[in-house]
Amino acid sequence: MKIAIAQQNYHIGNFAGNTNKIIDAITEAKQKGAALIVFSELAICGYPPRDFLEFEDFIDQCQAALDKIKPHTAGIGVLIGAPDRNPSSKGKRLYNAAYFLHDGETRAVVYKTCLPTYDVFDEYRYFEPAHEWTLVDFQGKKLAVTLCEDIWNLGDNPLYTHCPMDQLIGQQPDIIINLSASPFDYTHVEDRKAIVKRNVLRYHIPLVYCNAVGSQTEIVFDGGSLVMDKHANLVAQLPLFKESLQLITWNEDGSFAEPALQTAAQLPDAELDPLRLEPDLCTAEIKDALVSGIRDYFKKMGFTKAILGSSGGIDSAVTQALAVEALGKENVMAVLLPSAYSSDHSVRDAELLSQRLGNAYEIISIQPVFESLLGVLKKSFGNRPSGLAEENLQSRSRGNILMGLANKFGYVLLNTSNKSELATGYGTLYGDMAGGLGVLGDCYKLQVYALARYINRHTELIPHSIICKPPSAELRPDQLDTDSLPPYEVLDHILYQYIEKRRSPAAIRQLGYEATLVDRVLSMVNTNEYKRNQFCPIIRISPKAFGVGRRMPIVGKYLS
């Protein structure tokens, strides 16, 4: 039996676009002789549809899209994700379902059991978990159809009280098919292989895993769909960060016609869980994820052109290089916004960067705007010494100029703040925190350096002087980040322990950091929720990004 895996990039709520894409894949799979085609979770509407699921009309449109697809299922079995209404009067109103369509009819509907409700996931907000489990019969084979998280609930400490495969295995399935929408983070590419391997070795049947690809605002789906035989040999792997349709041949004896790409012994056994931040971990994949995040944000929002403030520092340099890769140099405008405190080398470095990347740039001094602000505020400010308020005025002058250009010419402003700054509140609301998309907001400063080195791996695109100068906001004479923050080599590791690993102050101190430093850093994190709450969406590359996946009280008093 030939099985096609359709790894596609959907647009949430764009039913016409998604349906056409799905029908195209079915048509192509049929032409190539597939008996069965597998799509990803909630492919019909795109994942995550969030509170659109609460609109009856949205569910009607999902059902209408399925009806449009049905006539194309003559002679081919189609497994596709869509929400289904709960036929019972009890429980949540919907199920997260896999529809099995064949010869124009719905032959089976399978419900998801394990509903991720943590980090960026809110599935129990909408869906009732499955309470019963049945295989799908197709051409003499028994398919154990599961949805994403359904195959992740193994181990000694399962997050859910039911494991659907433990229920299904007694019915003697021939294969596990998993429809996923499983997002990228830098631990996840290996994790995914490990978890598929664990399932195959536990249930002794092959597994076909179909993942979504493409970015949905902050969440990047990386694809990487795969097929493993019952011995945990990898027999197919679809590309990362790219749409792809691939066929495999499942033999009558349960093996695959394709030779193994990797054997069980070459594949990871356990999920990756670094105890410490490894800034160089998966830099290539992180770069691809960020490029995908920028590209799809613009494409799906209907924008083409980006603008950003180019300071001559490393964060804006990396953001600019990524934007040029994602959107093309002709679609990126860099604006150099020097003040009296900007160093000459910053302006020179920023110009050189734009020249090397080939994008347009402008230089606009913020000094007249800053001075006019000081002027109108002079009476109120009186003789008080210059301080943070004046620094913020400069930063907001920049934000104001950038937004003026964005509004006038239809640019989207890219934000260049990194995760270390956002964590500690080292940024100005409506100033350098302005923008429509946070490109580096999930990358610690040390990871930004790793990205810069990676971007320069073939040629020096980012001038060396940008990478090696000491970080500075340049909002007062001779200012350095280290005036306000610990060195990033220390800061990032403490932040990682607190944010990603959720360790206690005591546990972080035990790793060798001074108590007052740990307390100061954690307090900075917790007292700056109010700032991050107003920040734009951040492209997520870690297991714990700021934004929708990290929900902290703004008004609280814990470690603060």
Added chain:
Amino acid sequence: MKIAIAQQNYHIGNFAGNTNKIIDAITEAKQKGAALIVFSELAICGYPPRDFLEFEDFIDQCQAALDKIKPHTAGIGVLIGAPDRNPSSKGKRLYNAAYFLHDGETRAVVYKTCLPTYDVFDEYRYFEPAHEWTLVDFQGKKLAVTLCEDIWNLGDNPLYTHCPMDQLIGQQPDIIINLSASPFDYTHVEDRKAIVKRNVLRYHIPLVYCNAVGSQTEIVFDGGSLVMDKHANLVAQLPLFKESLQLITWNEDGSFAEPALQTAAQLPDAELDPLRLEPDLCTAEIKDALVSGIRDYFKKMGFTKAILGSSGGIDSAVTQALAVEALGKENVMAVLLPSAYSSDHSVRDAELLSQRLGNAYEIISIQPVFESLLGVLKKSFGNRPSGLAEENLQSRSRGNILMGLANKFGYVLLNTSNKSELATGYGTLYGDMAGGLGVLGDCYKLQVYALARYINRHTELIPHSIICKPPSAELRPDQLDTDSLPPYEVLDHILYQYIEKRRSPAAIRQLGYEATLVDRVLSMVNTNEYKRNQFCPIIRISPKAFGVGRRMPIVGKYLS
């Protein structure tokens, strides 16, 4: 048996403060002869603790707080909400629990069954639902202890597959005790009485309902704890929006010593669910909720002083009046920020308002800042006609000046945008959308008018001319809101049908609105998610506020 109900205002994560407050109430209740005292849900840490619950250290601190309270429980039973670790290796790591403490020991721990995971609630993100149900024995009585949502799961269409009281009633309890953290919205005060009544009439035993009070960022807990006898007579009702400790006497025969405040016949049977927006509904309670929201935000964040832009329009006038009530006139600074397009009467009206309210005010012309921005952008803008970009520059000049003052003097900037504007994107990011707290962001424009009339019920605090002038942003000559938006009498009703009622375009058209108008309004709502995503927390007064309780895709294509 004397039962004390402790309706208290907690501070999330402030274990020292919360614990002291709890011990004080226990001491007072003992002095007054109470045998039992009831606190609200998650009283130990404050509700909602959100992702703090994912930190082991936070849970340890909850347990440590319980240990501090135990010595004070000699001779008194204490029912109090706190998270508990799940002793099983399966399922979520925590339970949302009610601890029953007595004579220095934990006598029982009851787990919550119905975990609200919708709107502003995320309980299944953290908690495993109860899988078994037992009564608590105390002084010869059997207590059916439930937590908040546990008593809301009645009716023909229950949201949860288990109803804990249906499980417990067979064990013949003498009374239902409910520990809640149930927030205010303008439908909820009556709903709550209706649901308590339904429980009492269904199970034929009395019910003691203890709710939290006070605001937690955007969520306002309104208290209104109550006691109903088994005939559904209301025998106690604690005040709204105030802390209170009240004792009732539960007789041996199951009746109460206190006379009924209202009889069953006087109480609502069904929950309130208006089909259309009623702008005057519960205006007094909405006003109290907004004042509570402002006051607690400042108190719990450690701020005292507010600043706001006073435009001479109704939104800033109502915000200013509420701020003066919440914080005191000495803690409110109004800044009048006229431009060339500001009408004389706007400035006069705004001055008059501050004079009547008695708060300080300043007048700062934005013209020099606006002109300096036009100056530095002149080369880039070229000869393009003036438009939205220039309007936004004015709005952001105001935002910049206000934030400058806020940073210099330690004010929090109050945002004055209303729900109609936020819904349609009729506002400028980093301009009039700036601020730390959105006071009116959950009030449609028609509700803002109702608030203004209510504020003026005794004296004309808000000048009549502010209320009766046609709404305008005053960003170009003779501009009116109706240039860009339908009249609020139409707009607000369409928005309400879509946002609160989640109706389809077809259903809204059937209410008598033109198809193109409906489509245009819904498209404005859906294409402006990106703006609202960067908005500050909004004090929630409706069943569906923008912010944490409404989670829409930013990049999507549905009705847009």
